[in-house]
Amino acid sequence: MIFSFTATPDFDFMTYFARHIQATVQNGLLTIPDHLGQGYIRKLVFGQDFKITIHRYCLKEDLILNRNTSGQGNDLITVFFYNNEQALEIDYNDDTQVLFSQRDESAIQVTSNDLNSTIRFPAHQTVHYVVVAIKPRRLQELLVGCEPNSVLKTITGSGNSFLFFERMEAETKLLLKNMGAVDMNDPLSHFYMQIKVQELLYLVFHKLSLRESAAHQMINSADAERLLYIRNEIISDLSVPPVIRELAQIAAMSETKLKQLFKQTFGTTIYTYYQQARMEEAAFLLKQGKHSVGEVGYELGFSNLSHFSRLFEKHYGLSPKRYSYS
Structure with missing residues (x-):
């Protein structure tokens, strides 16, 4: 199954994906139809500039997500958490798909909204990943009081193209696991999840804040593709x-x-x-x-x-x- 979409600033993945698979969304929950597999996609919104989408499903065929840039700017930060033992294939330039995760190395990806990407999730394997989308201004509010290094300045700045990867530590894996087990029928579950998503972002941006400050080099989809290919060459x-x-x-x-x-x-x-x-x-x-x-x-x-x-x-x-x- 191939789902292609254009990442405009106001694009809502779950709504359009539900139409693509002819399913319905109820109270922020999309249940995967039986003929496609089992599982769900859940979206929680914490304002127009901050939301999380949780994907947990096992499909009967490969799922290929083609994300195309809109050309309308990149005023959106996407933080992608992939928490599976199985490898996924990812590319940024419609060229060679590269295995990203290997062994038990889970992936955290922080990217601007102006990079094309293609991700292939394998059939008959449980897929669990989380996407946090946040506007730079909202992130600046969360980071208020800290002394940002060049990485955080790049991410929260205006008009920057960026791609950062981090390994997922045990603390982040445990937090994601606990978030997946929350009873969403609890009347305070939304409040609880908002706190936990902020904790998730803290763990990511704390690691990024420890990186060496250096002048940021702009990156495009072709550069990103080449870097992933080089990474694959290194570990092959x-x-x-x-x-x-x-x-x-x-x-x-x-x-x-x-x-x-x-x-x-x-x-x-x-x-x-x-x-x-x-x-x-x-x-x-x-x-x-x-x-x-x-x-x-x-x-x-x-x-x-x-x-x-x-x-x-x-x-x-x-x-x-x-x-x-x-």
Whole structure:
């Protein structure tokens, strides 16, 4: 199933999606028809400039969401939380779809309203994701009293094009889980959810506020697509360190531009991102219990197992052997 829409500032996803699948919306709830699958989409509105849409369903066919920009400006901030073990495919330029989540790495995406995107959700798998849409002025009100770094200034500013990714920590995963379990028949549920959505935003923007302040580089859909492709190249073979020169050629960017945009978007350098992904893959393999420490180290390109153990312990606070038994 393909659903294409144009992201105008006043666009309401649930209303138009309900028409697309010939369903009805009652009290902010869209129940997925039986012939398409099971589950629901719920929308909560906290004013004309602040809302949350909660998606939880399992469909009988792939769902492809094509989001097109309206050309009417980008006075809207979208925060996307994808909380599934399964990978999703995402692209920003109608080109090559790239796996975004891997293993248990969930995704948080903060983007302006002027980037095209296509996301594919696989059939026969439970999909759970949350989208918070907020206008810059409302976000500024929530952030009042803080000293914003360059990232927060970019997000709350006017006319900026941006794309930021963050990993989802355990605290955010738990909060999303608890929000999904709220009894919406409770007369105070709307009030409670508004508090929890603000807590959700706090966790995201707190992490973004810790990023290094640097001049913001404008980004477009083509740049975003190339960055995701480069990210995929980095994690496709974790036994081989990334070579910036080769990645820049693949991305058709200068080395300087690639390094700047990658760090701006993912919050870390290319090599640090590679090392983090390496350690996360090591942790996954060790937890399976099917591989020895040596086998994991060698598979990830470490010829010196002592070096592997030191890096792993620095990342997780435990040696690989102790971690595998924890």
